Amino acid sequence: MDITKMTLGALVEAMDKGEISSVEATKATLEKAEKEKDLGAYVTLCGEKALEAAAAADKARGEGRRGALLGVPIAVKDNICTEGVRTTCASRFLENYVPPYDAFVVKKLKSAGAVIVGKTNMDEFAMGSGSEYSAFYPVKNAVDPSRVAGGSSGGSAVAVASYQAYASLGSDTGGSIRQPAAFNGVVGLKPTYSAVSRNGLIAFASSLDQIGPFARTVGDCRTVYDAIKGHDAGDSTSYAGDLDKGEKITSLKGRRIGVAKEFFPPELNGEVRAAVEKALAFYEKEGAEIVETSIGSFDMALACYYILSSAEASSNLSRYDGVKYGRRAEGCAGIDDIYYKSRTEFFGSEVKRRIMLGNFVLSSGYYDAFYLRASKARTLIKRDFETALSGCDALVCPTAPTTAYKRGSNADDPAAAYLGDIFTVPVNIAGLPALSVKCGEDKDGMPVGMQLIGSPYCEETLLSLAEAYEKGGAI
Ligand code: GLN
Numbered sequence: 261m262d263i264t265k266m267t268l269g270a271l272v273e274a275m276d277k278g279e280i281s282s283v284e285a286t287k288a289t290l291e292k293a294e295k296e297k298d299l300g301a302y303v304t305l306c307g308e309k310a311l312e313a314a315a316a317a318d319k320a321r322g323e324g325r326r327g328a329l330l331g332v333p334i335a336v337k338d339n340i341c342t343e344g345v346r347t348t349c350a351s352r353f354l355e356n357y358v359p360p361y362d363a364f365v366v367k368k369l370k371s372a373g374a375v376i377v378g379k380t381n382m383d384e385f386a387m388g389s390g391s392e393y394s395a396f397y398p399v400k401n402a403v404d405p406s407r408v409a410g411g412s413s414g415g416s417a418v419a420v421a422s423y424q425a426y427a428s429l430g431s432d433t434g435g436s437i438r439q440p441a442a443f444n445g446v447v448g449l450k451p452t453y454s455a456v457s458r459n460g461l462i463a464f465a466s467s468l469d470q471i472g473p474f475a476r477t478v479g480d481c482r483t484v485y486d487a488i489k490g491h492d493a494g495d496s497t498s499y500a501g502d503l504d505k506g507e508k509i510t511s512l513k514g515r516r517i518g519v520a521k522e523f524f525p526p527e528l529n530g531e532v533r534a535a536v537e538k539a540l541a542f543y544e545k546e547g548a549e550i551v552e553t554s555i556g557s558f559d560m561a562l563a564c565y566y567i568l569s570s571a572e573a574s575s576n577l578s579r580y581d582g583v584k585y586g587r588r589a590e591g592c593a594g595i596d597d598i599y600y601k602s603r604t605e606f607f608g609s610e611v612k613r614r615i616m617l618g619n620f621v622l623s624s625g626y627y628d629a630f631y632l633r634a635s636k637a638r639t640l641i642k643r644d645f646e647t648a649l650s651g652c653d654a655l656v657c658p659t660a661p662t663t664a665y666k667r668g669s670n671a672d673d674p675a676a677a678y679l680g681d682i683f684t685v686p687v688n689i690a691g692l693p694a695l696s697v698k699c700g701e702d703k704d705g706m707p708v709g710m711q712l713i714g715s716p717y718c719e720e721t722l723l724s725l726a727e728a729y730e731k732g733g734a735i
Contacts, residue, residue: 264292264423268332268480271426275321275331282321282331285426286314286375289333293378293424299409300391300399301418303338304346305378313375320373328483330373335425337416338379339386340471341460342366345376349462350394351384353586353606363460364495365429365471365488372487377425380415384608385577386431386464388412389439389677392667393610400667402444403706407664410440413474417444420474427475427484431461433468434565435660435684438696441474442659442709445698447481447726448474452716453691454499456485457492465572466497468565468688478697478727485719499717506720509653512728513547518652522558523683529662535700535708536658539729543656546728553648553655557640558686564641565685566678567621567634574618577611613674638689645690649715654725657683659696659709683711693719697726 263285266274274280290307310333317331336342339349341359343366348354362370369376383393391399391414399414401407402421409418413430417440420428430437432450441448449472456471463469473484492498509515519540524533544550582588582602589601607615621630648655660680670677687694692713699710710729714722 262423264288267477268426268475268483269477271332272328272330276326282314282317282375283311285331286310286333286377289377289425296422296424298400299402299405299418299422300381300394300397301415301422301424302335302378303348303350303381303396303415306345306376309345310375310377317373317375325373327373329369329487332374332426333377334369334374334484335378335380335416335419335428336366336376337382337413337428337430339382339431339462340366340429341462342376342379345379347379347462349385350382350396351606351608351611352395353580355587359460361460364457364492366460368488368490374487380413380419380428382415383412383610385462385573385611386412386433386436387573387610387614389435389680390667390670391415391440393608395608398667401664404664404704406666407706408443408667410443410664412436414440416474417441417446417448420476421446427473427480429471429484429488430474431469431471432688433464433569434688435681437472437474438659438684438694438709438711439680441696442698442707443664445707446474446476447478447695447697448472449481449485449695449719449723450687450693451485451489451719452693453688454497455489455503455693455717455719457490457495457498459492459494463576465569466576467572468569470688478723478730481695482723503717504720505716506714506718506722507724508720509724509728511547512543515543515548515725516551516652517543517548518551518553518648518655519657520553520555520558520648520655522555523657528658531702532658532661532663532708536656536710539699539710540656542729551652553652555641555644555648555686557637557644560637561641561686561689562678562682564634564637565681565689566617567630568638568689570614570618571622571631572618574615574622577615580607610674641686642690645686645692645713653721655713657711657713659683659711663702663706663708687713692716693722695722695726697730699729
């Protein structure tokens with residue numbers, strides 16, 4: 261039996277019964293990662309450290325300890341700090357950066373006894389939708405390697421889809437968990453903004469960034485989310501209130517699922533539309549009511565996102581100057597030269613594009629026309645979602661307007677890649693939780709993702725609705 265193909269839940273059960281050890285599962289996972297190296301899912305594998313952690317987990321289990329993640333091999337996106345393990349953000353600038361501390365979520369995973377097997381590849385500084393902008397090598401799709409993995413957390417999605425980890429962590433600023441989850445046919449959850457600490461997540465756009473889990477089943481996704489959520493005094497935006505406002509749904513009868521008319525635009529790919537509509541028909545058949553609603557400000561969201569996220573990125577990334585942070589270029593004459601050469605050499609072109617865009621929208625004369633207007637649009641988008649969600653348990657739409665496309669096909673057209681974020685970015689702007697679960701395939705066998713969007717801190721509502729779908733109504 262190939263133990264890497266077990267679900268996380270089944271692995272823990274087998275470890276509890278003493279049928280499999282964490283060392284065995286970790287070794288098998290590391291071997292699989294070596295075998296699937298060509299997919300480019302990992303930047304760094306933590307072989308030795310992982311085996312040590314696995315042995316410690318086995319020992320603890322032998323002494324009677326139990327836990328939902330004890331001894332489970334898990335991958336972590338390479339923009340989440342890991343003490344003593346290189347954390348690159350898939351950027352040349354941080355190529356040699358070894359953090360002196362663990363991110364809050366990594367501390368949480370470690371204290372739950374999880375085994376960190378490696379750091380996953382991504383778009384440089386999490387800017388992108390294909391994981392083609394890694395400064396090292398692209399991530400390839402787990403279902404069809406000639407296609408993009410999705411991004412920016414492409415490595416985290418592919419690691420899970422190709423059995424190189426039982427679950428993983430990614431980060432989502434405008435879709436970077438949900439879209440690669442959809443493209444590889446796995447489950448990805450972007451939690452409510454502030455539900456999971458950003459302490460130790462290398463910032464892209466701080467008002468939008470959120471860490472969340474990938475897994476092969478909804479149940480496994482819940483297990484990892486439960487382990488990483490929670491208040492952290494080290495993140496000033498971390499929520500100290502009740503994180504469990506959701507409901508464990510046990511019957512779909514009478515449940516209300518909202519579909520905004522903006523969610524199915526005429527230009528939407530027909531196969532994606534058909535797959536999501538079929539999933540909606542399932543909910544209806546099981547007794548849920550499909551409620552037509554509207555998010556009037558939906559068409560503002562994409563522009564609003566690319567203004568706000570780039571503005572924040574230009575500020576966050578100004579620290580990489582070759583002096584205080586990041587590598588320094590060789591042969592510099594004076595401070596200006598250090599800035600100029602280091603940034604020229606070590607930032608990739610997409611990151612430079614965002615920094616320029618961000619500086620532009622924040623510059624005097626343009627601030628009011630762009631940044632300020634986008635901030636106002638943000639308030640409208642938030643309000644529209646609140647209204648739409650007030651009468652529903654969740655909203656449902658496609659996760660992405662297409663399935664995974666061929667690698668290299670958006671290379672000359674960044675705007676085309678931005679358009680692919682149309683269904684995911686509004687959720688980050690509104691700070692809401694959302695989950696992507698596979699709901700079908702196109703004629704080439706590429707997975708289609710359905711996105712469920714919920715009210716703040718109602719992750720459980722989304723998880724149980726998705727679980728009902730995954731299990732075909734048997735809840
Ligand atoms: N694709 C979006 C972007 O390029 C989202 C990225 C993300 O969520 N980190 O900004």
